[in-house]
Every structure is written in C-alpha cells, then in structure tokens.
Amino acid sequence: MQDKISLATEVAIKAVVEAGNLAKEYFFKEKEIVEKGEDGDVVTIVDHLAEKIILQSILAHFPDDQIRSEETGWSGNESDWLWLVDPLDGTNNYAIGLPVYGVSVTLIYKKEPVLGVIYDSHLGDLYVAQKDKGATLNGKPLSIGKNLKKTNKMTVGWIQGHLVQKDEKAMSLKHELDIEFKRVLRLWAPTLLWCMLARGDIDGIFLFNSEGDDLYSGILIAKEAGASIVDFNGGDFEGMNPEPYIIACHPEHKHSFINLVKQTLKLS
The missing domain is CATH 3.40.190.80 (D-Maltodextrin-Binding Protein; domain 2)
Known part of the structure; x- marks a missing residue:
C-alpha cells in the first residue's frame, strides 16, 4: 500500500505542477469563460486543459482506479482507490483576474483520504500530505504552530x-x-x-x-x-x-x- 501511495505522490506532484503552470501561463489570456449551472459558477478553457493533464497522468499509472473530477465527473471502475481532482480551484477568482487559484488532487482508500496534494498555481507553492506522515510546504515540514490569540x-x-x-x-x-x-x-x-x-x-x-x-x-x-x-x-x-x-x-x-x-x- 505504501509503495502505491509513494508512486501516487510522485505522479500527483508532477501533474498538479504542470496543470498549475499552464493555468498561470493562461492567466492574462482569453479564458473562454462559460456559465456553469444556475448558481453563478463558471468554467474556463483552462479547467478542461488542466484536467486533461491530470487525468491522463493518473490513468497512465493507475488504470484500475476510479476517478471523480470537477468537470468530467466519475470515470473508471468502482474501486477501493478513488482519485478526486479539481484542476482549477478558484475558477471564479481566475475568471475575473484575481490571482488566487490552485490545483487539488486527493487519493482516497476505502473512503479515507491517504494523500493530498495542492499547488498554489500563482505563487508556485506545493503542499503535500500523506496520512499519518505529516504535511510539507515545498518539501519542508508544515505545522499550524501555537495560537494564543483572543x-x-x-x-x-x-x-x-x-x-x-x-x-x-x-x-x-x-x-x-x-x-x-x-x-x-x-x-x-x-x-x-x-x-x-x-x-x-x-x-x-x-x-x-x-x-x-x-x-x-x-x-x-x-x-x-x-x-x-x-x-x-x-x-x-x-x-x-x-x-x-x-x-x-x-x-x-x-x-x-x-x-x-x-x-x-x-x-x-
């Protein structure tokens, strides 16, 4: 199991960085914004392009896993292993030129998150966590620290x-x-x-x-x-x-x- 999570971490990191860099490259370009649903949400061409990068990478390495992704929904066969993909978290910010957006990939095993990878696309910061192994920011240990505020x-x-x-x-x-x-x-x-x-x-x-x-x-x-x-x-x-x-x-x-x-x- 740990071998799979280790490989999944490598795959997810590579995919989110590539997807996030693509989003930053498109930030000041035409985004082809389209309304999504009746609640004011939107989708852009970058959502789809970034999603394609991530899904292709996951499927190439883990073809038997199930995936649920923001734009394409469910794919693959039912499995104990489920990937959750948000290729452009913060699309509404992105659409109005607010540089607060990222990429998220999660690996779930038997309905329990075992890997989380988030890339702050505009700042280039990478967050990674494995269950019971701590969290890192750009490879350095991450801690909430002390908090004594009123x-x-x-x-x-x-x-x-x-x-x-x-x-x-x-x-x-x-x-x-x-x-x-x-x-x-x-x-x-x-x-x-x-x-x-x-x-x-x-x-x-x-x-x-x-x-x-x-x-x-x-x-x-x-x-x-x-x-x-x-x-x-x-x-x-x-x-x-x-x-x-x-x-x-x-x-x-x-x-x-x-x-x-x-x-x-x-x-x-």
Whole structure:
C-alpha cells in the first residue's frame, strides 16, 4: 500500500505542477469563460486543459482506479482507490483576474483520504500530505504552530456549498462569526484556505455543507499540520461525507469554536 501511495505522490506532484503552470501561463489570456449551472459558477478553457493533464497522468499509472473530477465527473471502475481532482480551484477568482487559484488532487482508500496534494498555481507553492506522515510546504515540514490569540483578534475562513445560497442557518452562523472574529475570509478557493490554516496564517475554518473534489486534500493537509477537524457537534470528522459541516482550528480553540456553533444553531 505504501509503495502505491509513494508512486501516487510522485505522479500527483508532477501533474498538479504542470496543470498549475499552464493555468498561470493562461492567466492574462482569453479564458473562454462559460456559465456553469444556475448558481453563478463558471468554467474556463483552462479547467478542461488542466484536467486533461491530470487525468491522463493518473490513468497512465493507475488504470484500475476510479476517478471523480470537477468537470468530467466519475470515470473508471468502482474501486477501493478513488482519485478526486479539481484542476482549477478558484475558477471564479481566475475568471475575473484575481490571482488566487490552485490545483487539488486527493487519493482516497476505502473512503479515507491517504494523500493530498495542492499547488498554489500563482505563487508556485506545493503542499503535500500523506496520512499519518505529516504535511510539507515545498518539501519542508508544515505545522499550524501555537495560537494564543483572543477571539476578537482572529481571522477565520468561511466555506459554503454552491447550493447553500442564502440558507437561514448558514447566514445566521456567518453573521455570528462576523461579530465574534476580527475577520471572516471567504476566499472562493477552498484548498488555499485550508493551506492558510495549515500554515497558521488563519485561525480556523467553518464549512457549511460544501463537499466536493477540492475538500479532502485540504482537510488532510490541515490535519497533518496539527489542526483539529470536527463536525458541528464536536465529533471527529473522519472519512467522507456528502453533506459535511466542519469546524477546523488549532486544538486549543476547538471547544470554544464548537460552543459558538452549537449556541448559534441551537444544537444539543
């Protein structure tokens, strides 16, 4: 198993760097932007070109694995091994010329993330995590570090699914976070938000029902860097969940963040 994960790491790193560099090359070119769905999302030519690079690389080395990718959906035969691919995380940023976008590849084994690779395409930063083996940034160990800030001096991230829209509970929680914290950051490139948490540059993430191909790489990298990842009731978040509600933060703040969510949403 470890031999496969080691090879998968090499393959994923090479593919995300190539895809990310292509995205940066196209950044100031015509992107052929097309609306995607009814919720304001968009797709560009780069999404498709970058996806092709990654899928071809995975299939060349692991033809028996299953893949779920942002643009092409499911492919391959059902397997214990599942690849999740987001070839351009932050497409809405990319489309308006905001240089906050990346590439995400996750390898899942029996519904448990075992490898996460994220490439910050514009900055050229590479994040890698293997389950129980820690996380790295450009090959150096990555740690969330210590965090002794008071709540009113913290910056936290907010992630919500496309279908959440103006959900009453979501808006209630977001409003409470705006009151409690110094800043609530909605980056529109979730994988890079998870990387910010792993670096210790933000103090937490609140995720409201946002499952997708960009989720589990970020969770694994943050977790391996030392973050606590729990659901809204305070239970450890493990495996995969089609409707996740997540709190991620430094372990020292876990209980206070859980209590904030429970009180706001009136959870038992």
